[in-house]
Amino acid sequence: QVQLVESGGGSVQAGGSLRLSCTVSGLLIDDYDMGWFRQAPGKEREAVSCINWSGSITAYADSAKGRFTISRDNAKNTLYLQMNSLKAEDTAMYYCAAVRAVPFGGCRDEYDYWGQGTQVTVSS
Numbered sequence: 001q002v003q004l005v006e007s008g009g010g011s012v013q014a015g016g017s018l019r020l021s022c023t024v025s026g027l028l029i030d031d032y033d034m035g036w037f038r039q040a041p042g043k044e045r046e047a048v049s050c051i052n053w054s055g056s057i058t059a060y061a062d063s064a065k066g067r068f069t070i071s072r073d074n075a076k077n078t079l080y081l082q083m084n085s086l087k088a089e090d091t092a093m094y095y096c097a098a099v100r101a102v103p104f105g106g107c108r109d110e111y112d113y114w115g116q117g118t119q120v121t122v123s124s
Helices: none
Strands: 003-007 008-014 018-025 032-039 045-053 059-060 066-075 078-083 092-101 119-124
Touching: 003 059, 018 032, 018 045, 018 119, 032 066, 032 078, 045 066, 045 078, 059 066
Parallel strands: 008 119
Antiparallel strands: 003 018, 018 078, 032 045, 032 092, 045 059, 066 078, 092 119
8 A cells, every 4th residue: 555644844933944855655656756745725736846756857847936945855755845944825725746857847737646745834
C-alpha cells in the first residue's frame, strides 16, 4: 500500500519559515517525479513546486519563486519544501504528490499518488 504522509505544517507569522516533509512508503520515489500543491478555502488546488526523479530539475509557481525551495532525498524516500518569507496568502492545505517519471516538463495535471495534506497558516 502506497502512503504519502506530509508533516511540518503549522501556524507562523508573516515573514517566518516552515519546512514541509513528505515521507513515502510502499514505493521507491526515485522512479517518480514529485510535487507540492496547495489548496486554500474556496480556491482551486494549485501547483507550488515540482521536481524530477533525480532532483536535478525543479519548477516553481511564480508565487513561490525566490521564497520556496523543493528538494528530495531518495535514500530517505522523502520530499521536502523549505518555505521562507511566508505571506498570509500562503495559507492553505499543502499536499505532496508522486507520478511515474517521464522527461520532466514541470508540474503535471495528473498524479498517481497523493498525501492527505498538512495545514499551513500564516498570520499577518
